[in-house]
Amino acid sequence: MSQPFRLNKEGLINRNKKISFTFNGKKLFGYEGDTIASALIANGIHLVGRSFKYHRPRGFFGAGVEEPNAKLQVEFNGHSEPNVNATEMELIEGLSATSQNCWPSVNFDIGAINNFLKMFFPAGFYYKTFMWPKSFWYKIYEPFIRKAAGLGVASIEKDKERYEHKFEYCDLLVTGSGPSGLASAYAAAKNGAKVILAEDKPRFGGTLLTDDVSIDNLSGKDWAEKIITELKSMPNVTVKNRSQVFGYYDHNMLVMFERVSDHLEKKSKFTPRQRLWYIRAKETILSTGSIERPIVFGNNDTPGIFLSAAAKEYMKVYGVLVGKKPLIFTNNDSAYETALEFKKNNVEPIILDTREEHSSELIDEAKSKGIDIRFSHGVIVANGYKKVKSAKIGKLNKDKNSFGKIETVDCDCICVSGFWTPSVHLASQSGNKLKYEEKIDAFIPDKKKQHETSVGAANGSFTLEESLKHGFENGSNLSAKITETKTEISIPNVNEKKYGAHDKFWCMPLPKNENPKRFVDFQNDVSVSDIEIALREGYRSIEHVKRYTTLGMATDQGRTSNLNGLQLVSNIENKIVPEVGHTTFRPPFTPITIGTIVGREVGMEYMPTRKTPMHEWHEKNNAVFVDAGAWKRPRYYKLGSETLFEASKREAKNVRENVGICDVTTLGKIDIKGPDAAEFLNRVYTNAWMKLPVGKARYGLMLREDGIVMDDGTTTRISENHYHMTTTTAQAANVLSHLEYYLQIVWPELNVNVVSTTEQWAGAAIAGPKSRDMLSKLYPDLDVSNEALPFMGYKEAEFFGVPSRIFRISFSGELAYEINVKSDHGMFMWEKMMEVGKDFGNQPYGTEALSTLRIEMGHVAGPELDGRTIPSDVSLNGLVSKKKDFIGKNSLGREAFNVESRQKIVGLIPIDRKSSIPEGSHIVQDQNAKLPNPKLGHVSSSCWSVENNNPFSLAIMKDGKNMIGKKFFAVSPLKNKSIEVEVISSHYVDPEGKRVRS
């Protein structure tokens, strides 16, 4: 099978390795080193997609990031990806590409009817059409827009690939390996600076690969290779290809997108697909080069129309001809190089130059080679629907707005060049205010904002000599400031062709009675007439014109359309371009995959998993886990075919009747030490702490400064100046920061230190009427009587030879203890407890039983302390000292906090004693009232009371205890339930708290 448009020997591809792939189901082949685009063009395929709005046939326009049209759906390595840029994606074996935005096929696309209805789709079409009637929005307009929107199809499969993030620091980051980038990196590397050189393309060298130049008697390509080889050998240099620096963020942080393995046929298991680099650079060289600017003419979006430099790149890098009868349409000298390259490959081009006849180095060379040059000429309209067949060309009169002779010439491609636009995206993102450079009719970076230095074409210097000089100088000077070493480098001798001045001409006029579309933005189908409409309708700001017409939006970010759009606006408005200004450049410069942004933070790696030292035991014993922050906690231990409801009821009942143990390691623990510790606690907690004796624990409540309850827990005085504070699992980190805030900022005079010891201790609660009996077996030598170890008592003792702390505290409301041992001994402790506990009917219990136990006791937890409640709302006003000051005290006097009807905690039971009340239910007087039904409160926690064998809930309700005895409805629209309930006390079981003291 031959490739009709492949040259015999030119190019940098590996002709020894054929690669087969499919396009729209058709089997084709290319070579290693091809992009999808170059392989398709080699096979003579130009029609690759349909345009966004009008579904017009579209082909390739560029050869890299500038490509606006050739976005394909690509399947490879077992996944499918939309909007892949065909001009960037390297060919790999077995790849399958399909066209997007067309149905049933790219050759015959029903949507193309839009092209014939184009008078109905002007700028602002969506805004104008979908306004009314309002009722049409949901059922008609939105589905229509959704169907029409977007190009490719995102995969719904789970992404099996691996993505990574990397943090890097360097002295100098160089973005782009063209001549100025290479020179900068080389000079800085020679000064000993830590350098990262990033190149977006697979090959280093930028324009050195395609321009006919020599440096120190080496071809551009060979010189680039020499420099890269030397850079790679230096330990202080990191050289990266396939790596796009796409964003310039605050404080000189740049983000780079590395395509690690999409081009590899085989890779090891841990090779990521793509990698995101966060690079903090001391200095940045922006050597991002420039992008060729098109000239706008009729049907300029027809497949077969290319940027002239892209056509040259296809020949020189890929050995591919974009056509065999080329028309070169230019306003400057650079396109002559493309013409000469065609000529070298025995293809006869015709050059249409908008300038009047004159001479320059390149023009003279083209003339001497016998190339047909037509000055003061331009393409009026391209003919051909799915591929250029001919072009109507015209001789421009002196006014450049009317024509002399008009004729039609045959051609199979048109290579267009409207001079060059520096890629200033990164500079602009850094905060640099750009300035307009009249000499090149484009924006270039202005005064430095961060540490960015633009060099070469990115700074508007279009000669090789200048680019190299700026590169060497800036690379050397910037790095010398950091390394304080300066190595002299002689600037090499350069041989290049000098360009003459370009013509300030970018939009072909139309002869009378001709009205083809002239596209400014291909990707969004924005034409000259769309911009004219926007201005006619009163849009003036370029940002508004952009949004109304969608000029410069979408994945290519207007790389080939921005300046032509600005030029048009300025022509119509009779302003100069700098007055019109430019739209904002935002990252990312090129689209990057969502997978790369997410990196490794998926699934189990989304956040760390915290496991208690007893986790393995829980696993072995059929624990079903629940997430508590990052912690895994046993929710219940499943026996046989038990449900959650059955298991938690059994576990809770066993605590009430016998004894149970619960892993409470996850509670936050903070060690507090220092002579002022008591005073500090006295300020942090609402209750009094000055008189707590050594060896005693106390329940404490802490508020925020606005009076809202922040957290609760017990704190134990271990010794004179040493306290052990516990917090809820959820608030552990916040409470520590809170304490540090007051110690470091508000009361630095207090001599107190705090440190988290959550991870240091393993904890187990032993709860139930038989817990003391069990404890006495765990500590045979210790007096654990009610007198020796009373409620809120504390002892230190050896647990089978292991140091331990015993706290007599209770969350379940039963007689209970909490044992802490060092984390390493946690499993030992737990297994011993299970062994010793057998005689007492001990069973482990999980968080569900734990909740049941605390709810029926009326103990508040997270659902009640929800950031809206003050102590009296949750019946904890007994803990609020009237005698001393504490954090948040002054706020408790606020009027709204002291209204009698304020929502406060109550208990609820269903009238039928059977129906469980969904958490989150609204409490209402009348379940059938008209909406919005006045809400009296909400159900915060629900359980099945094992003590009374019926459902019970805690609720936060208007008028609180005054409602006791009254009946209401708990309504849950989510669960579609309405349950009649009676209000009772929140303390459903043992309201006097006898058990904990027994």
Next chain:
Amino acid sequence: MLYIKCPYCGLRAQKEFSYGGDATVKRPNINEEVSSEDWDNFVYMRKSPRGKHIELWQHIAGCRQWIKVQRDTATHEIFQTAKVTEEIR
């Protein structure tokens, strides 16, 4: 991502810090009478300047010290950082 100079640890990425609000707010002294107006101002009222702002950050993934940072709220430029016991002028 900001690059914040912790006065104890040196230049560190923003990821290591958590934000703590206006550093110029002073809490009324403990155990002293305070008018409800002063108290409300302390709890609720904050300026939200465009430009220079002295704020608190905590180096939570580092030395855990609260620090002062003088930052431009519009440009993110950081002019100065200091220990909380030091003054920023």
